[in-house]
Amino acid sequence: MATIVLKGIEKSYGTVQVIKGIDLSIDDREFCVFVGPSGCGKSTLLRMIAGLEEITEGDLLIDGQKVNDVPPSERGLAMVFQSYALYPHMSVADNMGFSLRLAGVSKEERRAKVAEAARILHLDKFLDRKPKELSGGQRQRVAIGRAIVRKPKVFLFDEPLSNLDAALRVQMRIELARLHDELAATMIYVTHDQVEAMTMADKIVVLQGGIVEQAGTPLELYHHPRNLFVAGFIGSPKMNFLPAMVTAVTDAETTIQLAGGANLAVPVRSGRHKVGDTVTLGVRPEHMGLAGEGEIVGEVMVVERLGGETFLYTQLKDGTMLTVQADGEIPTGVHERIAIRLDSATCHLFDGDGLAIERVQRHPLASLRRMPTHKAS
Amino acid sequence: MHPRTREKIILTLAGWLAAGLIFFPIFWMILTSFKTEVEAIATPPKLFFSPTLENYVTVRERADYIHFAINSIVISVGATLLATLIAVPAAYAMAFFPGRRTKDLLLWMLSTKMMPAVGVLIPIYLLFRDAGAIDTRWGLIVVYTLMNLPIVVWMLYTFFKEVPKDILEAGRMDGAKPKQEVWMLLLPLSLPGIASTALLSIILCWNEAFWSLNLTTSEAAPLTTFIASFSAPEGLFWAKLSAASTIAIAPILVFGWMSQRQLVRGLTFGAVK
Known part of the structure; x- marks a missing residue:
């Protein structure tokens, strides 16, 4: 059992406040991912949980116990560092067994x-080697092994895959997910890569400027982003934003007019906005399509063909850039004019403050966890 | 000629020239030690002569070289060990837990080296007299430790800064107490740096003359005092002085030669990885 609760956690260096009051609770056996742009405070927050940084304000509870002043090794956590931080002068076996040696565990x-x-971790053959004789992926596994050996209640990962090449990163991602199942431990994982966050997390915590922008399941963040920042951060390529004006409001939908003149009815709840308000329409590239003719017309400036799909970077009449995901087979080329179809059911609307206007229907998968809830063992 | 090649040749020549200039006094001293007193002060100086070991025999007869050499070894090594022992925790704290004034503190420590030693001669002499530390090995060890501490802390600080912080933090997560962190992780990882710092400290102690001449007479006198004893009131006997100097610097010269790789690393303050 290991739950982690953060209550009004703050961190300041002198007069500079980097973590500005975070409330968060992480369930037992949850895979929680902190994600955000660099400098958002995600690593600092992780280091505060680890005990490597002091907590300026607020309470950190592990299994209900306040641990603000408990030294790192007594919090029952293990951490995997971005740089791996292996002990270069020790063999793989000694690296992994170091914590046990310090704890006075017998040699056998x-x-x-x-x-x-x-x-x-499939490291059996490398136990006698020194870290410098291993490849990046193997070093990464030793770092994880060092954590596993301690049988911690909580695993902390600080951007553990960012030093690996793309192929290895995907492989390690799968291995980590498998490990999470096998060890049935609570894991907190920091990354700036939203793909890692989406694929591995039970819960994603999006951070920016030292505050939590939103916390929820991957699909909740994808389908119900709370504000423009989360909407733009989750999803790749990033969500398109178009300025618009409200022309009609009913309980079931709000009709807007885009800068280019097109009208669209978006199924969002009424109450927060009125006719004449300036709003932002958010639509993901994958929720757009090409139409034979339509009200939104633009010129293709760049074509990216990935084989299975094609991204068309399109400039609208009013100069706005729009990314459209199309089928891999379409022959459209640069400077061609295309008409774009928007699926209003998948569109998002944000008010003047950048906050999302609640959608009428909640996405059926928004509460889905990465894996079925663990059976208590 | 290719400009790069020419540049290389000029640099090499300049290097040899500088090395020659620096080494020349040592070379001339060794040469003089094999001359007779008359040849030693002859003008123009003689480069070719029939070498004699006479000076070395006289030096041996007049003073107990081994006694001074043992003092030099005990004091240099003792002061270096003591300085390292004090400097390691200091440099560890400064490198990994810097406060707002750490940089200032480091600069202040270095600034103490800018004060001429003679400025504190009287107070130190009086303190030593009252403490009964005059002409004792431990007295010199204390003075040399204090003398070298700033530079030892400064160098260790630089070497410790090269050790990734993550590794020590990983150790902390694994349950290492500060003492274990230093002993089991930091010291093994910065061993080359510590070695070169110690080497430099030994050499500085070995060649120190001001304090040894003022604070020792016979019992605890190191080799620098041994050399000085050959400048007699009746005048300078260059050949004998050279012979004494040669055997005084010989051990440290050989020692330095064997460890020159470490020394170069130390003198560049860990800039070269």
Whole structure:
């Protein structure tokens, strides 16, 4: 069992406040991902949970116990660093067994535990090697092994895959997800890569400027972003934003007029906005299509063909750039004019403050967790 | 000629010239030590002569070289060990837990090296007299430790800064106490740096003359005092002085030669990885 609760957590360096009051609760066995642009405070927050940074204000509770002043090693956590931070002068086995050695565990027991972790991570053959004799992926696994050996209540990962090449990153992503199942431990994972966040998380916490912009399941963030920042951060390529004006409001939908003149009825709740308000329409590239003719017309400026799909970077009449995802087979080329079809059911509307206007219908998968809730063992 | 090649040749020549200039006094001293007293002060100086070991024999007869050499070794090594022992925790704290005034503190420590030693001669002499530390090895060890501490802290600080912070933090997560962190992680990882710092400290102690001449007479006198004893009131006996100097610097010269790789690393303050 390991739950983590953050209550009004703040961090200041002198007069500079980097974490500005965070309330968050992470459930037992949850895979929680902190994501955000660099400098958003996600690593600092993780280091505060780890005990490597002092907490300026607020309470950190692990399993209901306040641990603000408990030293890192006594919090029952293990951390995997971005740089791996292996001990270069020790063999792989010694690296993995270091915490046990410090804890005074006997040599035989240490060897058994290290062997067990090595088996899980396929490191059996490398136990006698030094870190410098290993590849990046192997080093990464040693770093994870070092964490596993301690049998921690909570695993902390600080951008663990960012030093690996793309192919290895995908492979390690899968391995980490598998490990999460196998170990049934609570994991907190920091990344700036929203794909990693989407694919691995039970819960994503989007941070910016030291505050939580939104926390929820990956699909909740994708389908119901709370504001423009989250909407733009989650999803790749990023959501398109178009300025618009409200022309009619009913309980079931709000009709808007785009700068280019096109009209669209978006199914959002009424109450917060009125006719004449300036709003922002958000629509994801994958929720647009090409139409034979339509009200939104633009010129294709750049074509990116990925094989399975094609991205058309299109300039509208009023100069706005729009990214459209189309089928991989379409022959459209640069400077061609295309008409764009918007599916109003998938459109988002944001008010003048950048906050999302609640949609009438909640997406059926928005509460879906990455995997079925664990059975209590 | 290719400009790069010419540049290389000029740099090489300049390097040899500088090395020659620096080494010349040592070379001339060794040469003089094999001359007779008359040849030693002859003008123009003689480059070719029939070498004699006479000076070395006299030096040996007049003073107990081994006694001074042992003092030099004990004091240099002792002061270096003590300085390192004090400097490691200081540099660890400064490198990994810097406060707002850490940089100022480091600069202040270095600034103490800018004060001429003679400025504190009287107070230190009086303190030593009252403490009964005059002409004792431990007295010199204390003075040399204080003398070298700023530079040892400064160098260790620079080397410790090269050790990734993550590694020590990983150790902390694994349950290492500060002492274990230093002993099991930091020291093994910065061993080359520590070695070169210690080497430099030993050499500085070995060649120190001001304090050893003022604070020792015979019992604890190191080799620098041994050399000075050959400048007699009746005048300078260049050949004998050279012979004494040669055997005084010989051990440290050989020691420095063997460890020159470490030394170069140390002198560049860890800039070269």
